[in-house]
Amino acid sequence: MPMCVLNLQRSYKYMMYATKQPSLRINQADLKCKNGCGFYGNADWNGYCSKCYRDHLGFEKQKKQGQAQLEKQKSNAFTKFEEKKKHQSDKKSKFLPLFRKPSNLKELEKPHRNSDLKHSNPDADKLMAEFMLTFGQLSESLRHDFFKYIQVFIKRIQTDINMNKPIEDVTEVAQKYYNTFNNGLNTSSTFKDLPSDVRDQLLDFFEKYVMTILFSSLFCPNSTNDEEKDLIIQERIRKLSWVNAHHLDCCISETSIEVRDLVYTAITDLLGMDSVKAPLDKLNCVVKCCRSVMEVLQHCQGGPASADEFLPALIFVVLKANPARLKSNILYVTRFCNDSRLMQGEAGYYFTNLCCAVSFIENLTAKSLNMAEEEFDAYMSGQITCVSAWESALVACEGMHQLRENLNILKDLSQRTTIVQEGSKMLREDIEKFKNELNETVSVVMERTPLVIKPRKSPISLNPHHEQSGGATDVSLRKHDFDQSEPENLNFYHQNLEIGHLNDYTKENLQLDITPCTLIAENASTISVEPTPEDHSHNSFGLSKINYDIDFSDFSGENSMVEDLTPERISLNVTPDPFGPLGTSSAIFQEPLVPLNTSLNVQEKTDSAKSKQQYVLPLVEKLETTLLDEDETDIQNLPSPMKPMSSYSGFSKQGLQIPSIPCNTGDISYLNAHSNASTSSKDDS
Amino acid sequence: MNSSRNSSSDSYNFKVVLLGEGCVGKTSLVLRYVEDKFNNNHISTIQASFLNKKLNVYGKRINLAIWDTAGQERFHALGPIYYRSSNGAVLVYDITDEDSFQKVKSWVKELRRMLGTEICLVIVGNKTDLEKDRHVTFEDAELYSNNVGAVYFETSAKLNQGVEDMFLKLTEKMMEAHEQKVAKSASLGRQNSQRANVLVVEDDQVEQPTRQCCGSS
Numbered sequence: 001m002p003m004c005v006l007n008l009q010r011s012y013k014y015m016m017y018a019t020k021q022p023s024l025r026i027n028q029a030d031l032k033c034k035n036g037c038g039f040y041g042n043a044d045w046n047g048y049c050s051k052c053y054r055d056h057l058g059f060e061k062q063k064k065q066g067q068a069q070l071e072k073q074k075s076n077a078f079t080k081f082e083e084k085k086k087h088q089s090d091k092k093s094k095f096l097p098l099f100r101k102p103s104n105l106k107e108l109e110k111p112h113r114n115s116d117l118k119h120s121n122p123d124a125d126k127l128m129a130e131f132m133l134t135f136g137q138l139s140e141s142l143r144h145d146f147f148k149y150i151q152v153f154i155k156r157i158q159t160d161i162n163m164n165k166p167i168e169d170v171t172e173v174a175q176k177y178y179n180t181f182n183n184g185l186n187t188s189s190t191f192k193d194l195p196s197d198v199r200d201q202l203l204d205f206f207e208k209y210v211m212t213i214l215f216s217s218l219f220c221p222n223s224t225n226d227e228e229k230d231l232i233i234q235e236r237i238r239k240l241s242w243v244n245a246h247h248l249d250c251c252i253s254e255t256s257i258e259v260r261d262l263v264y265t266a267i268t269d270l271l272g273m274d275s276v277k278a279p280l281d282k283l284n285c286v287v288k289c290c291r292s293v294m295e296v297l298q299h300c301q302g303g304p305a306s307a308d309e310f311l312p313a314l315i316f317v318v319l320k321a322n323p324a325r326l327k328s329n330i331l332y333v334t335r336f337c338n339d340s341r342l343m344q345g346e347a348g349y350y351f352t353n354l355c356c357a358v359s360f361i362e363n364l365t366a367k368s369l370n371m372a373e374e375e376f377d378a379y380m381s382g383q384i385t386c387v388s389a390w391e392s393a394l395v396a397c398e399g400m401h402q403l404r405e406n407l408n409i410l411k412d413l414s415q416r417t418t419i420v421q422e423g424s425k426m427l428r429e430d431i432e433k434f435k436n437e438l439n440e441t442v443s444v445v446m447e448r449t450p451l452v453i454k455p456r457k458s459p460i461s462l463n464p465h466h467e468q469s470g471g472a473t474d475v476s477l478r479k480h481d482f483d484q485s486e487p488e489n490l491n492f493y494h495q496n497l498e499i500g501h502l503n504d505y506t507k508e509n510l511q512l513d514i515t516p517c518t519l520i521a522e523n524a525s526t527i528s529v530e531p532t533p534e535d536h537s538h539n540s541f542g543l544s545k546i547n548y549d550i551d552f553s554d555f556s557g558e559n560s561m562v563e564d565l566t567p568e569r570i571s572l573n574v575t576p577d578p579f580g581p582l583g584t585s586s587a588i589f590q591e592p593l594v595p596l597n598t599s600l601n602v603q604e605k606t607d608s609a610k611s612k613q614q615y616v617l618p619l620v621e622k623l624e625t626t627l628l629d630e631d632e633t634d635i636q637n638l639p640s641p642m643k644p645m646s647s648y649s650g651f652s653k654q655g656l657q658i659p660s661i662p663c664n665t666g667d668i669s670y671l672n673a674h675s676n677a678s679t680s681s682k683d684d685s
Numbered sequence: 686m687n688s689s690r691n692s693s694s695d696s697y698n699f700k701v702v703l704l705g706e707g708c709v710g711k712t713s714l715v716l717r718y719v720e721d722k723f724n725n726n727h728i729s730t731i732q733a734s735f736l737n738k739k740l741n742v743y744g745k746r747i748n749l750a751i752w753d754t755a756g757q758e759r760f761h762a763l764g765p766i767y768y769r770s771s772n773g774a775v776l777v778y779d780i781t782d783e784d785s786f787q788k789v790k791s792w793v794k795e796l797r798r799m800l801g802t803e804i805c806l807v808i809v810g811n812k813t814d815l816e817k818d819r820h821v822t823f824e825d826a827e828l829y830s831n832n833v834g835a836v837y838f839e840t841s842a843k844l845n846q847g848v849e850d851m852f853l854k855l856t857e858k859m860m861e862a863h864e865q866k867v868a869k870s871a872s873l874g875r876q877n878s879q880r881a882n883v884l885v886v887e888d889d890q891v892e893q894p895t896r897q898c899c900g901s902s
Contacts, residue, residue: 298731306733307703307753307756310734344750352752359763360763367759369759
């Protein structure tokens with residue numbers, strides 16, 4: 001029995017060193033007190049024995065006090081005002097040590113905590129509310145007794161802390177008091193009649209209450225080197241970041257998404273341990289974490305997990321979590337959690353396992369990972385920076401994520417491409433349809449055109465039969481009678497006849513017959529050369545975009561070889577134009593002509609045409625090939641039209657003057673005749 | 686110690702650790718005992734590392750907390766953390782594996798060194814269903830067990846042979862040990878009674894409240 005109690009009371013101390021005991025290879029001398037007094041030392045006491053450690057602490061305390069005084073003296077060297085202030089604050093500090101310089105922190109904080117307790121404490125308030133909720137129905141005297149126990153406990157612990165007792169003594173006092181309270185619960189008249197579960201609850205709440213109140217002075221106390229230990233273990237875990245589940249013979253499959261989620265849950269639970277205050281709550285965090293680990297294991301292997309699998313998995317989780325203040329938390333729980341709870345029950349078991357995991361991590365060697373010494377050293381020194389499976393899985397997950405994202409993008413792109421392709425197909429069909437429609441309308445118009453012209457002729461010419469003979473001069477003479485004001489019109493009928501002749505020709509040679517278009521183009525061309533914007537208004541029927549085609553037609557028009565050229569010209573320049581951007585291709589071979597003409601307008605338009613080209617590349621290519629074949633003939637003809645160019649501009653001016661262009665009539669035939677007239681007039685000049 | 690906290694006089698809490706090499710059947714053994722199942726597929730608990738078993742022996746309510754331990758050699762050094770303050774230890778070996786028996790021997794040595802006779806030991810030769818492959822004879826094992834003050838059992842978790850008996854015997858032994866402890870501490874208590882009021886913090890003093898509690902039990 002005494003042995004057992006001893007083990008319990010010294011639980012953690014024992015626990016942490018017991019791991020080394022089975023393989024005791026430490027020299028006896030190493031275990032002795034550093035002072036050489038002959039007694040055994042303890043790492044918790046900086047290698048001193050208990051007596052020497054106390055002396056050592058006292059010495060340190062004195063040293064710090066001395067330092068504080070020195071600092072005070074220093075500050076006295078300030079100006080009088082400051083000195084005065086200082087004195088005042090010194091006076092104050094007698095009552096509120098909080099305001100003293102933080103040089104001797106240890107002594108400062110304790111009284112501060114005292115006052116802190118007496119004043120309202122949010123934690124205490126919360127606990128009070130919890131207490132009233134759970135035990136509100138209990139009798140007044142019982143509650144009074146309960147808080148009397150609490151007050152006594154807090155006072156005792158605080159006096160102990162203020163006396164700067166080593167934490168081990170405080171622990172013993174606390175554990176003893178837990179037992180006292182437990183006995184009180186079982187024996188005192190006020191509590192005896194309570195059902196056992198309520199008594200257990202009261203015991204738990206007692207512990208929770210006092211520990212939450214005293215947390216700041218008992219957690220990671222100044223008298224210990226807990227903080228250093230925290231840093232050591234943290235550094236150690238960081239160094240061991242390369243350890244993966246495989247090294248630990250742990251069946252956690254790091255790449256499975258569900259498993260990863262569960263592992264993350266476990267890690268979060270473990271990290272939560274640092275954020276709660278009562279040892280009981282901390283213990284609950286450990287239990288939650290371990291349950292998550294159990295779930296992970298069940299997920300990975302199926303069936304209940306035994307300790308053989310559980311411990312490696314827990315070690316893995318601790319390594320990956322690297323919880324803050326791990327050692328402080330463990331020590332705090334071992335010191336101030338009711339020992340009996342720590343020794344039994346599920347919580348005790350899991351906490352023990354956590355201690356085992358930490359102990360294993362601290363004493364981890366190459367052998368414990370079944371690894372060659374050199375390899376282990378290389379890992380530890382960072383020579384081998386192998387990406388552990390955990391990280392690589394992270395990367396893999398990242399990669400998978402990216403892959404999925406990229407696939408989505410690709411899918412989206414392919415969808416959009418099909419849409420575009422469909423659109424282009426539809427556009428092509430539309431174009432084809434439009435082309436056909438236009439051809440049809442054109443052919444209809446063509447059929448109609450001679451008919452339209454004839455009635456036009458008839459009112460003018462007195463002898464329709466005369467016309468039939470085709471005497472150009474006769475017609476022009478008659479025309480002269482009709483309209484003398486416009487000399488260009490002299491050749492109107494002559495031209496008309498030509499066109500009519502031409503139309504016949506095209507009908508014979510080309511399926512595609514767009515005579516009216518050509519004519520429009522011709523008209524437009526004359527205007528395009530002109531710089532004044534008014535001319536464009538004349539062309540308001542909207543076909544002005546075909547302007548650049550016209551140079552050709554014009555040359556050919558004034559050319560003596562007009563009739564020979566027209567067939568090619570029509571198919572070449574005009575066909576594509578009205579159908580929108582397709583016609584832009586014609587601009588390609590027009591470019592060389594433009595500079596001679598030096599009309600900026602045309603150049604600009606070709607530019608815009610070029611830009612248009614970019615959008616209809618596939619179609620343009622097709623057209624270009626067909627056009628290029630015909631192109632040769634045009635190019636051959638080019639030199640001849642070159643010369644008349646200069647004189648041409650003059651004619652265009654004349655064309656401007658033509659007021660009778662019935663732009664908005666929509667009757668192309670009329671326009672036809674008119675533009676032809678302009679070209680013919682050019683010939684005249 | 687664990688039992689001491691319990692207020693009612695006829696109930697005990699005992700902590701039992703399972704020690705032994707990996708793959709000797711520690712988990713199967715405890716699962717057979719607590720759940721009476723062998724095949725892992727039918728077991729309802731998600732973990733077999735910590736199990737509670739409630740018993741009624743001689744009219745006393747007994748709660749066994751059975752702690753499974755990691756058997757791998759690399760975790761051997763962690764043993765003390767597991768078995769501290771436990772009332773009993775079940776040392777399991779595989780009768781077809783001589784090495785696992787040697788491992789048990791080393792555990793016994795360690796336990797005796799660390800805990801003395803405080804802990805009740807049971808040595809279990811598991812997997813008797815594999816009799817034909819036996820490498821450790823019954824006689825050897827029993828002789829050794831008697832020499833170290835342990836009880837020897839042979840079990841088969843698969844066939845459910847001897848498992849219940851083994852745990853029952855262990856429980857009886859633990860109760861016996863506990864009674865002795867109580868008696869001893871009671872006499873100690875009488876010796877130290879005059880010191881009970883002194884507030885000097887000594888190891889004996891620490892026991893004081895515990896003793897009172899034990900006395901009540």
